[in-house]
Amino acid sequence: MTIDHHPSDELLLDYAAGALSGAWSLAVATHLALCPACRRKTARMESLGGAMLENLAPVPGAQDGFAAVMARIELPEVGEPVLPARPSASKSGLPQPLRRYAENADGELAWQRLGLGASQLLIATGDPTATARLLRIPAGKPVPVHTHQGLELTLVLSGAFSDSTGRYGPGDFQEADENLEHKPHAAPGEDCICLAVTDAPLRFRSFAARLIQPLLGI
Numbered sequence: 001m002t003i004d005h006h007p008s009d010e011l012l013l014d015y016a017a018g019a020l021s022g023a024w025s026l027a028v029a030t031h032l033a034l035c036p037a038c039r040r041k042t043a044r045m046e047s048l049g050g051a052m053l054e055n056l057a058p059v060p061g062a063q064d065g066f067a068a069v070m071a072r073i074e075l076p077e078v079g080e081p082v083l084p085a086r087p088s089a090s091k092s093g094l095p096q097p098l099r100r101y102a103e104n105a106d107g108e109l110a111w112q113r114l115g116l117g118a119s120q121l122l123i124a125t126g127d128p129t130a131t132a133r134l135l136r137i138p139a140g141k142p143v144p145v146h147t148h149q150g151l152e153l154t155l156v157l158s159g160a161f162s163d164s165t166g167r168y169g170p171g172d173f174q175e176a177d178e179n180l181e182h183k184p185h186a187a188p189g190e191d192c193i194c195l196a197v198t199d200a201p202l203r204f205r206s207f208a209a210r211l212i213q214p215l216l217g218i
Ligand SMILES: [Zn+2]
Pocket: 003, 005, 006, 007, 031, 035, 037, 038, 039
């Protein structure tokens, strides 16, 4: 699996800080299950933790405190093991931790029809700030029109979709807000199944941005 599109550093930092509520956290955690690079980065964020954010002096001349933090987190570490993605053995083929939220008691996915061949499965995360769902879009078809007023996270699980920002295959992660007018289209050959998390009408607010504010001197 080659993953080209990853969660932003801000989102990974929020995840590492435990600042994401259930649905957002599920999307990031499922990407991490598929992506060794983001697992490594998040592990380093977790181990450096809040102490580093508090103690890190701004780099002289650096305008962007957040970039300075990320530059330190991204320092290469020699001999760091790369963990393989866990194999999936369930009927649904979903990776953990998504599997235990999305499968029914028989280990299957209870799809609801949306029309035009598309289906969805609402996922109960217990998170009042966001809605998580699986979407299954027939190969070669457009994603049904949907609106979102806040952030939308999309993680491809199988198949692929394309929009004006690129092509997204298994493991790829997209963060979109209302400024991105995208008309995703499933790639031909295989149905596209993705996890979509949306927050309407609540706005997503970055916990990391608030943590880093002192570094920026604002
Ligand atoms: Zn990644």
